[in-house]
Structures are given as structure tokens and as C-alpha cells.
Amino acid sequence: ELKVEQNPLFLSMQEGKNYTIYCNYSTTSDRLYWYRQDPGKSLESLFVLLSNGAVKQEGRLMASLDTKARLSTLHITAAVHDLSATYFCAVDIIAGGGADGLTFGKGTHLIIQP
């Protein structure tokens, strides 16, 4: 059974600081996703990481993937209040073309304070 673990689950930080969210998964995966969710809202796709060593950046967020370590990171640079949200990583496995859906972590609830 595929397991996806995120840490920390809760993070309170000050504006202007840097921090990293970690996502570990338990088995070989073809793709890793990062999503953002605002309270009561749906999931907004942030990044899709497809290969070992992939790095993607959008604004103050940067995501990376190490498939050998089964680890992805989401790094926040010089945080601003607007980045307060819950961040999920998700993994999917292509198992002979079968449809197993995405397996999500429990999410990291991020609060950025002025």
C-alpha cells in the first residue's frame, strides 16, 4: 500500500522567513504533485514533477523531487501572508495502466504571520 507522509503537518512562520515542507512516499512513483488548498475551497495545482532531480519554481515557491530517496520538498522563500494555505503533496502510480488515483499526504497547514 502506497503511503505518503508530509511534515510538518502544521507550520506557523513569520513573513520574510524561509521554510521547507517535506513529502516522503513509500514506493516507486511516476509523478509527484503539489497542490494548494484555501479553506473551504478546492485544490489548486502548483507543480507536477516527473523525473528524478526535477526542480520547478513559481514565484516564492520551489519544488524538487528525488526519486531515489522517495522525497519531494516544497521550499518557501521570503514568505508572505498570501501564501497561508494548506499544501498537499500527492503521488500516483501507473501500475500496468491501472487506475489507482492519487494518494495524498495529510497536508501541511501553513500560517504566515506579519
Place this chain on the structure above:
Amino acid sequence: ETGVTQSPTHLIKTRGQQVTLRCSSQSGHNTVSWYQQALGQGPQFIFQYYREEENGRGNFPPRFSGLQFPNYSSELNVNALELDDSALYLCASCLQMNTEAFFGQGTRLTVV
């Protein structure tokens, strides 16, 4: 905007009742998945439909069922509602199986 719309946005049902949730995918997206997200948790995969047939299922009982129609719309049906079915239900569509999924805004179901 992802082009995936769900209805209704909120719904209150009584334990034991049945409910149908609807999703309209982007044109051309022949794969749709449904997820259940309990409060404070990550979404959990319910099932996936590809070209109108269920082709994958998570750990959900048979009272969770679905349909997909040729016009890129789909339904999630839940029978014999239980209190624990209270959650945000998300549908996601993909252009092809195992390509990036785009999520709708969700339906918040409350079972009382």
C-alpha cells in the same frame, strides 16, 4: 478556473438517505475521478471512470457508485448515508488516464 464544475456546492442530507452529486468535466476529458476529503484530512480516492466504465476503485464500499456520460458529465451516488460520509467531495478530470488531474470546486455534504 479549471473548467471542472460541480453541483450542488452544499448539501444537507439525513442519515439513511441517498444522494447524487454531479460533475461536468472539460470537453475532451474522458477520465474522471472522485475523491472524498474529510475535515482536516487529505483527499481519498473513491473511484475513476474512463470512457463511461469504472476502471479503478479505492477502499470505499459498494454503496458508493458512479456514472460517466458521453457528454463529459458524471455522477457520484451514495446510498444509505452515514454520518461519516460528511465531507467535501471533489471530482477531477484528465485528458487521458494518468495525466494531470484538474479539480472542481467540490460539494460539501453534511449528513445529520
